[in-house]
Amino acid sequence: MPDAHDLLFRTLADPTRRALFERLCREGEQTVGALTAQAGVSQPAVSKHLGVLKQAGLVRDRHQGRQTHYSAQPGALAPLIDWTDQMRGFWQGRFNDLEDLLKRMDQ
């Protein structure tokens, strides 16, 4: 799925954007104001970055009164995370146990 990969990589290649996403992953939902206070860039710049993250499906926004709250959607990273790594480790362990069992079956 190169298109999904490209979009995610392009979106996260920007360090400011990546920092915003990381912070939402770590700290949970935040307002634009709270994010701006620590981002080191202007609020319009933060809003623009959040818009790009939203397009990539990496964040979701929720409007409450005048405030917009953003939260991370780390599930969007799924195309980049390979379940086979986890299963390979699992099966290698099972192979070891199977071999131990076969040795015991000899006796």
Place this chain on the structure above:
Amino acid sequence: MTATGTQARAVVVEREMPFPPEKIWRALTQPHLIEEWLMKNDFQPKVGHGFSLSAEWGVVNCEVLALEPNKALSYTWTGLGLESVVTWTLTPAGAGTRLRMEQTGFTADQELAYRGATAGWPRFFANLEQVLARAD
């Protein structure tokens, strides 16, 4: 199918074992032996038989798809967000057997993808930095 997370992938584990195929076949198909190296189960060596594998961390639902005694065994492996097929192949190799396991499938459940992503993202970012550094 939605685009996210449905890409089919495969994992292959292969090992030569100093035991004859017939013996390995027993370990792969007899429930009390399967339990010793894999999980608790109600496996039966019959095509179409539905069974489950269970451990403290969850249950995997399976169905026997194909069976060729001492040579090949294939079953579905569904659960914990993964929809897949596990295929065992036994090939005589010298005095022993080459045992091959191939699991092919994809993640279907967003919850697992979510948990996986949450657990995996710090490592992902470390890798991303490296990839981007190399791409320059």
